[in-house]
Amino acid sequence: MLRLRPAALVTLMRGAGGEGRLGDPPAVLLIPSLFPVRRCSTPPQPVIAAKQPFPVELKAGKKYGWCACGHSKNQPFCDGAHKKAAPGISPLRFTPEEDKVAWLCGCKRTRSPPYCDGTHKEEAVQSAQLPTQP
Ligand code: FES
Known part of the structure; x- marks a missing residue:
């Protein structure tokens, strides 16, 4: 996970064209490669081999x-x-x-x-x- 100190975050926001206010979404933080998407997958399910023990x-x-x-x-x-x-x-x-x-x-x-x-x-x-x- 990407962790930034507040000072570094403000620097990034200014570099990306933001004003450093909390209300402005910094464009640099929207780069997908910085936040890889974790794909959820369903665990494999067993098949029913028989309907009795x-x-x-x-x-x-x-x-x-x-x-x-x-x-x-x-x-x-x-x-x-x-x-x-x-x-x-x-x-x-x-x-x-x-x-x-x-x-x-x-x-x-x-x-x-x-x-x-x-x-x-x-x-x-x-x-x-x-x-x-x-
Ligand atoms: S055969 Fe699976 S619970 Fe009885």
């Missing part, structure tokens, strides 16, 4: 990568598809502390990833069109 037997101490982008062909686990299809989304890596059967989210809208929290029952998920499989 996947029951999975998890092993204690084993490392898993839950697909967070929805593009994996190995649901609910990551197959690396995010690198090309959704570069801004990374898989959620987790290691269970005990052997258990868990319901891993397939809709990718859960608020407690990687586990299903029932969000898939919402209308937005149930009425969504699933991506077509090749």
Whole structure:
């Protein structure tokens, strides 16, 4: 960010044809290159891989990568598809502390990833069109 001391600002204003009064917009401060525009972009959104969770037997101490982008062909686990299809989304890596059967989210809208929290029952998920499989 460009920061100027008041004396330097008045000098700039006079140099740009301003009178140094606060009411006059100094032309030099309107040069776009001095104030680069930050473009806002929408973060990538996951696609709905399934409208229900996947029951999975998890092993204690084993490392898993839950697909967070929805593009994996190995649901609910990551197959690396995010690198090309959704570069801004990374898989959620987790290691269970005990052997258990868990319901891993397939809709990718859960608020407690990687586990299903029932969000898939919402209308937005149930009425969504699933991506077509090749
Ligand atoms: S499958 Fe995503 S919240 Fe249940």
